[in-house]
Amino acid sequence: MFSFVDKDLHQIYEKIQSNTRLTFEDGLKLFQSHDLLGIGKLALLVKEKLHGSKVYYVFNRHVNYSNVCLNLCKFCAFGRPPGHKEAYELSIDEILQKLEPSSGKIREIHVVGGLHPYLPYEYYLNLLQAIKTRFPEAQxxxxxxxxxxxxxxxxxxxxxxxxxxxxxxxxxxxxxxxxEVFSERIRQKLCPQKITGKRWLEIARTAHKLGIPSNATMLYGHLETYEERLEHLLALRELQDETNGFLCFIPLPFLPQKSYLRKEIAPTTGFEDLKMIAISRLILDNFPHIKAYWVFMGIKLAQVALHFGANDLHGTVLEEKISEFSGKEENKALSRQEIERLIREAGFKPIERDALYQEV
Ligand code: SF4
Known part of the structure; x- marks a missing residue:
């Protein structure tokens, strides 16, 4: 039997032991609690039930093909309007060169960019075809x-x-x-040009029904309330009940340093980041994986998050422009050896995976 500093956590512990789904009210209690170690113990219990001592990582590369974007969301330090002196777009050849690995087989290639007004539809199809031809083992x-x-x-x-x-x-x-956060209140304030939360969920549903799995994120630590975070998590849980197409949930701490909001909003604290990981693990009972995304969280905190419910440490990465533009001063690459050491030193067993979480 666990003991908790916050006695309210006992009730949640009993629910977890009896596989009873946590409610919105349970989630609020967790967010309002300061018993971080207690919440972490609960999340670790769930993680170990699901994955034992396994922690996943992937040998991967990121490609941000262009930062030109029509939306210009207020929290985004990456997007640039067309014609801006820092705007860029990469040709398919440039992308292939960037992807050349120093050694080893790349298992996952992560491709995202802004909403470019002029790149033609064929560019996106040709890009995927060229990557697949050059790196057939990579997903x-x-x-x-x-x-x-x-x-x-x-x-x-x-x-x-x-x-x-x-x-x-x-x-x-x-x-x-x-x-981001599905709340319309937040979207109107921070990214009014972006598709609604409802549309995001509808597109994820369509992908799942076509046999294309997806991940899900939440950008937290800006203007949202705990209630809005929970509504976001519960909307994802509901869709996962319907499609079972989500592989992983990735909570993303907002990096205000170079955004329009840098004067109004301070970066999240380590306490908040660990709590967010743990509560995600507890509420999203139907999501197989919770990721500690070291690119945004920082490597050291992401390692600690493995004791707070995260069972995936993302990957080797090499280059990632979104956090770089956001002012995150971190290594942009981890070797297989470094990532395995981080996992082992935390007391877990490193397992290399592909993009679909199949062990390789
Ligand atoms: S968050 Fe995405 S859509 Fe919004 S400005 Fe940045 S790149 Fe564009």
């Missing part, structure tokens, strides 16, 4: 639901047709970004 995880909506608009096709075209060109799964 391509590409384009958020926001980009899929943009591709539907520029091609004049519906989302289902776009997804089928991309699948034919080599797409394995969708990454999960663009979800």
């Amino acid at each position: 391509i995880k590409a384009f958020t639901c926001v980009e899929i909506d943009h591709l539907a608009k520029i091609s004049g096709k519906d989302v289902q047709e776009v997804l089928l075209d991309l699948k034919k060109a080599g797409l394995s799964c969708l990454p999960g970004g663009g979800a």
